[in-house]
Amino acid sequence: MRFAITMLSIVAIASIIGTVIKQSEPYNNYLIQFGQFWFPVFEQFDLYNIYQAFWFLIILLFLVISTTLCVSRNTPKILKDIKKFQSSLTPSSMKKFRNYYEFKTHKNLEEISKIFMRQGFQIKKSNNPSLVIAKKGTLQKLGYIFTHLAIIVISVGGLLDGNLLFKIQQTLGIKEVETRNLKFSEVPSKSQLNENNFSYRATLMLNEQEKNDKALIRAKDGYLVQHLPFEIKLDKFYIEHYSTGQPKSFLSDIRIQHNGQEFLKTISVNKPVSIDGVTIYQSDFQDGGSRLSLTLLSLFDAFKPIGLSSEVYKQNEFHSDNENYVFEFDDFREFNIFQVKINNTLVTKNIGPSVVYKFRNSSGQALEYQTYQNPIPENDKFYFMSGMREDLQSEFRFLRIPADSNLEISGYQKFVKNLKSDVLIKKNINQLINKSSFLDDEVAKKTFQQNTYDIFQTFLQSGYSGIASVIEKSIPLENQETVAESYIKIIYFLAETINQDLIKNQLIDVSFIQDALNAYSDSFFYGPSPFVILNEYEKIYASGLQLTKDPGKIWVYIGALFLVIGIFCMIYVQEVRVWIFEKTKNNYAIAFASNREHIDFDRFCENIVKKINIKDKT
């Protein structure tokens, strides 16, 4: 008993550790998290896969053995106890019971026994003709057997489905975990498990139209290859959506070849399919190499768009500014569910596809980008959005390019082209000067013209931050704010007059100007990647399947049933024993005993005594 409790406590503590340390992560993450010193120490104790650790399984095994011994020792005793009536008591020892009554009644012992029988008691007459013994609820004792048997059966079922067998094979050197990144066919047989493997939980990622008869079991810092008794081909993976765009279900149409027969099945979350003892679940999905047709726009140059055809997981070289870059396409999402603000209310909406890629320079450094295909609504305006981040831990910072009135990006392109036209800049500065009445002499005009031109060029070359650093350098602190304001006004004014043609053609409106200037200024922080426009795509999914073989499951369920029965017996079946002693004719003493005495039991006894028609309790 003490041993079992110690073992249980260790299991509980180990379980808690397992919830605090995230299990089965890539080992590199642990190295970062715990550092050089603790990482190997924790590894020694298998803390990263605690529930599969050898010592953990051994403790469970000990628990099963000790409980088995306990049950086998106690069961005969208990069964005997259930059959047996308690031995006689002397009238004086009866008095010690909490529920002891003495009374006088005209009923005889036979009639009183009948009252007890009607309450479900079994009656036994003893050798002593004036003593009757009654008992009820002996099934309570079965509760002990059932609960303990349940623990054994559940643990055995769990151990059957655990990987104890593999652990033993691994210890003996017959099998080992593969840690290299290999194709299934290249994995050595030491890391392959044949289809007769007793139990497993394996995963298989299949692209659409791809097939395989092997799956992957993740183990520690590596994996094993599990041969399946059949071959699975993924015909199609698809997502059903609610009207708001949130996913309603994930489904895979699969084709299974098994012993020369073909089965067509659709699986989805909560609706797995079983074949030959192996259950196939929908557990994951990712991109399976979608085909993308893109246009690359430089944010600053003459907007000579470059076409690019690629696929997710493919890399494309890109040459710009005497530097070689590589596009690494990581993901393509057909649906993006966002909370967007329309008419000042938040609406959950699918805003369409996005592409995720890394843009790597020749020295190997990469920035990550996520670009949305469609302009995203924000109140009554629309913006083309693309996020950039330096590392995976930080949030995306978004570049928001305003869409023109046709909801296209070309308005912005034309805007920037105008902005960069030296002829237009000079022409508009001159117009500005001519309109300004306060500039009366030519020298002042010349200076203003030059200054304005310089400010605008600074903006074109380095955005608002360039203007800010010019102001910080050349303007005394107390005037900086006013000067900044007037500079911004000048830039805005020029940008507006320069783009009069676009406004007249109603390609853009006045509110576009400020957004476009902000976008232009922000693009200096966007990094070297061109702006990626997604023209067309063909979405190809990969579906993540899980394949489970768990022959122990049925035993776990049987054990669970035992557990419920056992707990019910222990808690809600009340074991009662009663001694009825006729002291002298029509004078009785009754003692009630139960191993669970509480308020309800007192009431129960009182009720029976009332039934025998007694008033005075002694």
Added chain:
Amino acid sequence: MTLSILYIASILIAAGYSLINFTEFMDRYEIGILVLSIPSFIWLGFFWPSFKKLFLTVLILLLSAIYMFQGDLANQQSSFLLKYFLSSQSLIMWMTFFFPLSLLTYIYHSIKDSMFFGKLGTNFSWIAITAGFSGLMVRWYESYLISLDVGHIPISNLYEVFVLFCLITGSMYLYYEHKSETKKLGSFVLIIINAAVAFILWYTFAKSADAIQPLVPALQSYWMKIHVPSNFIGYGAFSISAMIALASLLRNSFGLKKILPSSYVMEDLMYKSIAIGFIFFTIATILGAIWAAEAWGGYWSWDPKETWALIVWLNYAAWLHLRLVKGLRGDILAWWSLIGLLITTFAFIGVNLFLSGLHSYGEL
């Protein structure tokens, strides 16, 4: 007698109506659950007679709400009754109004020993759970008004289960109050309910978490209808026992002896609520395992929620073992059940807050 006939008749009519009209929206397991709920509810009505009144009142409020909505969620804004009384959100807000009121009156009752305030406390609690249960039922209906495929039982996120927690704990307490003939424990049990009420209010106003969201694919299963409520009967019962434990630990100090019922009564209640909680928690964990086998491909994945459920289970198994087999009584068990509440609370919300895993449906 008339009440019983009315009660049984309305259960039969409601279930029959659903079975005739709505079977196309249910799978065979859900039909099974519906059919089995008929005798279960009838039994519950006789096991706990006050439940009949609760059931009928909730039914009337629900039917009135359905009538007022007239199949259009927008009526919630235009109809006065819906906006302030019968829409799920306002019913739940009424619940959050009456539970604190009930606590205050219970405290006044305990201090002044005023029978009138005791009764008032009980009645306020009854109003709170009536409003709350009606709120959940109306919410269930509202979810179908959003869209037929969005419709689902409102026990799918942290907001909804907190309401469920208040209701189950409140109902169980009212049952024990009736059985044990003392209202003195109300000022303790209502503390934990009001802690949950405070959370609901914060969650509603600071996080706008009260909106009905469609179910993620993993939760679309009939198992949710039985797994979640049985779990919350467990949580509720464990909370009640912990609050009674707190009362019995305080009993011997601060001169509370006169105010509180005897240790014998309180120990008995503590045991009863842990016993019923333990049975339901066991069943809930088993149902959860069967569901997990169907949804995640394994009946036990050592997911943090599963693991903490096991720890909660071991904790109360030990408690019951000590009381039933070793015959232990007194302060140790009270302390134990109080600490048990910490473990239970961690399993209930701590896991969602601090640990990530498969059960991440209710994140803050």
